[in-house]
Amino acid sequence: xxxxxxxxxxxxxxxxxxxxxxxxxxxxxxxxxxxxxxxxxxxxxxxxxxxxxxxxxxxxxxxxxxxxxxxxxxxxxxxxxxxxxxxxxxxxxxxxxxxxxxxxxxxxxxxxxxxxxxxxxxxxxxxxxxxxxxxxxxxxxxxxx
Amino acid sequence: xxxxxxxxxxxxxxxxxxxxxxxxxxxxxxxxxxxxxxxxxxxxxxxxxxxxxxxxxxxxxxxxxxxxxxxxxxxxxxxxxxxxxxxxxxxxxxxxxxxxxxxxxxxxxxxxxxxxxxxxxxxxxxxxxxxxxxxxxxxxxxxxxxxxxxxxxxxxxxxxxxxxxxxxxxxxxxxxxxxxxxxxxxxxxxxxxxxxxxxxxxxxxxxxxxxxxxxxxxxxxxxxxxxxxxxxxxxxxxxxxxxxxxxxxxxxxxxxxxxxxxxxxxxxxxxxxxxxxxxxxxxxxxxxxxxxxxxxxxxxxxxxxxxxxxxxxxxxxxxxxxxxxxxxxxxxxxxxxxxxxxxxxxxxxxxxxxxxxxxxxxxxxxxxxxxxxxxxxxxxxxxxxxxxxxxxxxxxxxxxxxxxxxxxxxxxxxxxxxxxxxxxxxxxxxxxxxxxxxxxxxxxxxxxxxxxxxxxxxxxxxxxxxxxxxxxxxxxxxxxxxxxxxxxxxxxxxxxxxxxxxxxxxxxxxxxxxxxxxxxx
Numbered sequence: 001x002x003x004x005x006x007x008x009x010x011x012x013x014x015x016x017x018x019x020x021x022x023x024x025x026x027x028x029x030x031x032x033x034x035x036x037x038x039x040x041x042x043x044x045x046x047x048x049x050x051x052x053x054x055x056x057x058x059x060x061x062x063x064x065x066x067x068x069x070x071x072x073x074x075x076x077x078x079x080x081x082x083x084x085x086x087x088x089x090x091x092x093x094x095x096x097x098x099x100x101x102x103x104x105x106x107x108x109x110x111x112x113x114x115x116x117x118x119x120x121x122x123x124x125x126x127x128x129x130x131x132x133x134x135x136x137x138x139x140x141x142x143x144x145x
Numbered sequence: 146x147x148x149x150x151x152x153x154x155x156x157x158x159x160x161x162x163x164x165x166x167x168x169x170x171x172x173x174x175x176x177x178x179x180x181x182x183x184x185x186x187x188x189x190x191x192x193x194x195x196x197x198x199x200x201x202x203x204x205x206x207x208x209x210x211x212x213x214x215x216x217x218x219x220x221x222x223x224x225x226x227x228x229x230x231x232x233x234x235x236x237x238x239x240x241x242x243x244x245x246x247x248x249x250x251x252x253x254x255x256x257x258x259x260x261x262x263x264x265x266x267x268x269x270x271x272x273x274x275x276x277x278x279x280x281x282x283x284x285x286x287x288x289x290x291x292x293x294x295x296x297x298x299x300x301x302x303x304x305x306x307x308x309x310x311x312x313x314x315x316x317x318x319x320x321x322x323x324x325x326x327x328x329x330x331x332x333x334x335x336x337x338x339x340x341x342x343x344x345x346x347x348x349x350x351x352x353x354x355x356x357x358x359x360x361x362x363x364x365x366x367x368x369x370x371x372x373x374x375x376x377x378x379x380x381x382x383x384x385x386x387x388x389x390x391x392x393x394x395x396x397x398x399x400x401x402x403x404x405x406x407x408x409x410x411x412x413x414x415x416x417x418x419x420x421x422x423x424x425x426x427x428x429x430x431x432x433x434x435x436x437x438x439x440x441x442x443x444x445x446x447x448x449x450x451x452x453x454x455x456x457x458x459x460x461x462x463x464x465x466x467x468x469x470x471x472x473x474x475x476x477x478x479x480x481x482x483x484x485x486x487x488x489x490x491x492x493x494x495x496x497x498x499x500x501x502x503x504x505x506x507x508x509x510x511x512x513x514x515x516x517x518x519x520x521x522x523x524x525x526x527x528x529x530x531x532x533x534x535x536x537x538x539x540x541x542x543x544x545x546x547x548x549x550x551x552x553x554x555x556x557x558x559x560x561x562x563x564x565x566x567x568x569x570x571x572x573x574x575x576x577x578x579x580x581x582x583x584x585x586x587x588x589x590x591x592x593x594x595x596x597x598x599x600x601x602x603x604x605x606x607x608x609x610x611x612x613x614x615x616x617x618x619x620x621x622x623x624x625x626x627x628x629x630x631x632x633x634x635x636x637x638x639x640x641x642x643x644x645x646x647x648x649x650x651x652x653x654x655x656x657x658x659x660x661x662x663x664x665x666x
Contacts, residue, residue, distance in 0.1 A: 020412075020578045020591060021642075022650020023402040024316070028641060041282035043248035048285040059261045059270035059290050078289035080275075080320060095289075097641060099624055117623075118609065121399070121585035137585060138400045143318040144644045145291050 027144045028077065029099045030116040031106070032124055034131055035090050049081050049090035051105050075101050080142045084131040091128055093141050165387045167220070167347040169208050182207055184241040187334070192224050193344035194334065200247040201231070201335020204346075205238050210329070211350045218302035218387075218430070219330040222345035225269065225295045228261045230337030234301045236308075237328035244276060244283075245335045251328060252278050255301040255310045260293040269293040273312050275320060286322045296344075304351045304430045314645055316405070317390065317429065349387075352430040356382040356389050359407075359424045361437035366422065368441045371601075373411045373422070380407075380426035380434060387429035395423040395436070396583045412580050413588040417445040522546070525596040528572075537634045537659035541574045542595035571597050577621055577628060577638055577652040587611075590621050592628070626652060633660035 035050040048054055053076050081092035093116075096102060105111055114124045121137050128135045169180065173194040176183055185202020188195050196202055210217045219234045233244055233256040242250030253276070260271035275287040291312045300311040309317040330348045359377045367374040375394065382389045391405040397420055401411060414420065420443075423436035525544040532538045546569055571593075578591040589603035590611050602611040602621050612620040620629045629635045639655030642648045658664035 020580070020651065021646075021648055022579060023581065024644040024649065026579070026581050026585075027644055027650050039285070041284070043245055043283050046276065046283040046285040052285065053288070054285070056258065056272045056274070056288055059259060059272055078287070080287035080322075082322060097639075098626070116585060117579070117581070117587045119586070121583075124585070139321040142287065142289065143316075145289070145312050145314050145316075145318060 024143045024145075025141050026116065028095045028097055029102065030093055030095050030141075031102050031113050032091070032093050032116060032128070032137075032141075033105060033111050033113040034084070034128065035092055035105075035111050037088070037090050049079065049092040050111070051076070051094065051108075052079050052081075052092070078142050078144065082132065082135075082140060085133060086131075089131055091132055091135065091140070095142055095144065165349065165352060165385060167218075167349040168211050169206065169348040171346050173343060173346060176204065180206065180208055181331075182240045185243060185247060185333075185335075190342070192340070193342035194332065194346075195337050195339075195342040196334035197337055197339065199245070199336050201243070201245055201333060201337075203233070203235065203238075203241070203243050203331055203333035205235065205240050205242055205331035206329045206348055207240075208348065210348075215327050215329070216303045216305075216351045217330050218300060218347075218349040218351065219332070220298060220300040220345075220347040220349070221332055221343050222296065222298050223257070224340070224342045224344045225260055225293060225297060226340035227266075227338050228269075229259065230341045231259070231335050232257045232299070232337070232341075232343060233333035234299055235329075235331035235333060236301055236303050237326065238331045239328055242278070242328070242331065242333075244278075244333060248278065248283055249281075250278065251280065252276070252331075253301070253303065253308060254278070254333075255299060255312075257293065257299060257312075273310075275308065275310065275322070277322065287320060302349075302351065302430055304432075307431055309429075309431060316644070317431070319431065352383075352385075352387040352428055352432060354383040354386055354428075355432035355434045356380045356386065356426045356428050358434040359392070359426055359437035361439070364424060364437045364439050366439050366441045368443060370416050370444055371412065371414065373414050373420070373441055373443070374408065375410070375422055375424065375439070376408045377424060377437065378407060382428045386432075390427050390429045390431075393425050393427060393433070395425070396420050398423075399583045401583045402581075412591075413582045414443045416443050418443045523597070527595070531657075531665060533634075533659040533663055533665075534661070537632060539574055539657055540595045541572070543570065543572050544595070544597040545570050546597055573597075574654055574657075575628070575636070576648075577602075578648075578650060579623075587623070590623065592617065592619055592621065628654070634658060 037047055038050050039045045039047040041047050057075070076094050076096050078095040079092055081090040083089070084091060094102065094105065106113055112127065114127065125135055125137060171177065171180065173189055174191055175189045176187070181204040183202065183204050185200060186196060186198045187202040187204065194204070215237045217236060219236055221232065221234050223232050231245060233254050235242055236253045238252035239250040242252040244254050244256060256274045256276060258272045258274060260269050262269045269292060270290055271293040273289055273291050274285060277284045277286055293313065297313040299313060302309045306321070306323055308320040308322055310320070311317050332343055332346050334343060357380045359380050364375065364377040380389060380392070391403055392407065392409070393403045394401045394409045396411060402409065419440065421438055421440040423438045425436045426434040523544070523546045525542050527540050527542045529541045530538050573593065574595055576593045580588045580591055582588045589601045592600045592602055592613070600613050600615045600617045602613045602619070604612050604614060606612070609623045610620055611623060612618060618631050622629065626638045627635050628638055635658050636654035637656035637658070638652035640653040642651045656664050656666050
């Protein structure tokens, strides 16, 4: 009973107000990377960045807080991308609740990665501008709902 | 006289309402062939447009977009009685455009796939996709999961090449993926179970008029050593506009953040820095007003700590009367004046005086206290103290603090929100908030304990583990989202408030472990 009450209070505590909030362009763990494109361009196999989840997993049925197992597993919860100037690469931002979801990407030496929060805006933009002129983080990224 | 009558008739004939008007609305109880180009297998009923087959179909509008061009807004309402189905809003679509197994044509598509209800049919979650098809090649531009519900509303607009989507929420998500440049709005569906339908579609032209600019003369900044608080009078959108969406704030020309309220706090300034801030109001179709700007310099002055009172001199003739002042008695006078509170040991000239500091407990000492300098009232009511076998305890407390108002030249501003517990109230075991710099890096993490006291975890050990110099020596491992306490126990911060919540991005514990690794979830 105590544990149930405790869990209930914890969940309740997750929706209380605070005066601090994080910009929706910085929510969750994020990495910006340059990946190859994959997919044949059909509806069942659309063009998308490598490591973009596809087919999309069946949504969790309204669970506001992922179970500990899901948290530990980690999964990419959102992504968006723009094409490089030559159309051969995706400049993509992946989002995850758990940083471990990025492990395969971070371990792929063929993918250039930048962890948001740890690499400066200027450094990311300078590196990405080799692939896409005028690239700006101000006009890039996923604004989470 | 005739002119007066004509004017009166014109006024009477005008709409009694103001605001954005969609140029076409259809409840889809039947398909109007003059308004829609239909393809595939669709059926209309009192519930709206349904498509149960796996290939489904689409309706692409044949009504010209007012003003020409292909930039427009499409909004759909969805009757969602059970799990399943795909529901699509199109823009810049060619006639006969489709998604799914019978995909064809060119389009931008904002699509909800596979909504899933829980066992009680209350909570719902779905995949949302932004798709683009050009010359028969389909690209998945973005995907994310989000909540859904019966009666939900999905909107998509394209303006100046920027794609805006609203997945049943007030704030837009923007994408700079590039638009197709031609085509019409439309809707589509496939695989929808019985009872699910698109119950309403509305097509609108793009609002081209920016909201009013923020009044630069009334943009005020309250500058403290570690924070700058900006407050301004609310801007307004034009009478027929889509509505004010909020404000974007820039520091030294760089995007700093966005807010839907007419105030913003930058918590990443350092003593002695000079910055210029600009605030732009924008409407729902991303028309930006000219900026209002203000420049500030962060103070460097070291405030004198509250003096320790030495033993009183006993004047000749006996002890001092109670009415004697400190200076009468030769004591140093405390440097406390109304409106200029003392610095706390965190080095911040911060009138909120939060947290337990070396100079005293201002907010968060437990129980009830009143800060005599700021006049703020704080009280904490511990509700639960779960204790593990080895004695590790955690407190979940209800706390209140009256520091929810800011007074500026524009008058008082309410900085707190009521989310169900009343203004100024919190209920928590603790929380972590990342504070981002304008350079897209983490400046520090803010740790709040159960009393609401806040501590800056500003020391990064180089491995993304952050700790504090403010009298609380917790460590936050930002790679693993774990908060470690000095006794070896730790919390897993597995719950993150979503963007739609007032505390967006705030992390709360979901698992609490003692030093033996035993935990509560």
